[in-house]
Amino acid sequence: MIKRIYFFVGTTTELIKLAPVIRELEKRQKDFKIITSGQTEVNFSELSFFIKKSSADLAFGEKVHKSSLYFFVIWFIKALLQIPTLRQEFKGLNKHNSYFIVHGDPVSSLVGAVIAKFYNLKLVHIESGLRSFNFLEPFPEELCRLIISKLADVHFCPNEWSLNNLSKIGGVKINTVQNTQIESCLAALKNKAFDRNVLKFKEKNYFVLIIHRQEHVIFRKAESKRLIKFILNQADKNILCIFIRHATTYNFLKSVNFKLTSEQKKRVKFVSRLHYIDFVNLMNNSQFLITDGGGNQEEAYYMGLPCLLIRNNTERIEGLGENAVLYNGNKHTIRSFMRSYKKYRRGKVKFRIRPSEIVVDYLR
Secondary structure (H helix, E strand, O other): OOOEEEEEEOOHHHHHHHHHHHHHHHHOOOOOEEEEOOOOOOOHHHHOOOOOOOOOOEEOOOOOOOOOHHHHHHHHHHHHHOHHHHOOOOOOOOOOOEEEEEEOOOHHHHHHHHHHHHOOOOEEEEOOOOOOOOOOOOOOHHHHHHHHHHHOOEEEEOOHHHHHOOOOOOOEEEEOOOOOHHHHHHHHHHOOOOOHHHHOOOOOOEEEEEOOOHHHHOOOHHHHHHHHHHHHHHOOOOOEEEEEEOHHHHHHHHHOOOOOOOOHHHOEEEEEOOOHHHHHHHHHOOOOEEEOOHHHHHHHHHHOOOEEEOOOOOOOOOOEOOOEEEOOOOHHHHHHHHHHHHHHOOOOOOOOOOHHHHHHHHHO
C-alpha cells in the first residue's frame, strides 16, 4: 500500500535536521508534502545545496513579530484554529495509509502532533526521547517533547539513551544511532561556499558566542546580562568574540541597555544569524564555542569543537565529558573552560550508518 507522507515544519532549524530524510526520499523518488506552521519563516534556500525541495506545499499564516512572546501566543492559537482547514487534504487518510512527521521539540511540532491526532494520521516523531528532566530548561521544549512522545505512534531516537527514556511510552521505537542532523552538518562542512571575508573579519583566532534561549533573554534578563559581561571580561584579549545576534538576542540586548566597553568594542563583533553553511563553517574554524543551544551542542560534538554550554540542564548527551562542558550555574566553570579550552578539542565524529536511511527504510 502506498502511504502519504507529510512533514510539518515550523523553523529553518527543523528543516535542517529533517533535510537528510527529505533528501533520501527524493533519491528514492518517493512523494511527500511539506506543511509549514508559520512559527517562523522556513528558509528553504539554506538547504539548496542538499535538497531539491524549494518551498512548502501548504503553509499556515506566519507569525508577524518573530521575537515577541505575545505574538507567539497569538500565532499558537491561530495555528490551532487552522487545523480544521486541512480536512480536504487529509480526506480518506488514516493511520494505515499515512505518515505525519514532526521533529524534536518546537511548539510547532506540538501543533503538528495535535493535527495528526485530530485526523487520525500516523504520527512519526524524529529526534524522540531526548530529556533534560527539567520542565523549566529548555522551556517550553521539554514539555512539548513529553506531550509529543505520549501522542506519537513511531519514535526515531538518536541513541540508546534516548530510546531508554521511552521505556514507559507506547509505540514503535527505533534507534537511528545518530541524530539526522549529523548528515546535514557534515555535508555543510564539505561545502566550499563559506568565505570569512563575507563576515568582514580576518582574525584566525576567534570564538563564537550564542545566547538566545528564552530562559535567558526573556525570563532571566538581569542574570543573563551579568553572565555575558563576565564571559567577555574573561576572554583572552587576543581572541576575537563573534557574538551571534538572533532576533531574540537583539531585543534582549536592547531591553537591558547592554553596552560594550571601549576595549571590548575592539574585540567583539556582532553578526546576525547566518545561513547554515556559513554558520557551521564559522564554528568549525573557531577556537571554541559558548552557547545555550542544544542543537549547537550536537554540532560542536560532530566537529570535535570545545563547547561551553551555558545551561543548567541539557536534553542531549552528545559531547558531555568529552568536548562539551556544562556551565550549571558555576562561574568558575566558565573561567576554567576559557583558560584551558584547548584540552577539550577532539577529532571529528565519523559515522557509517546514515540515520536518514533507517527512517526512510521504515517509511517505504
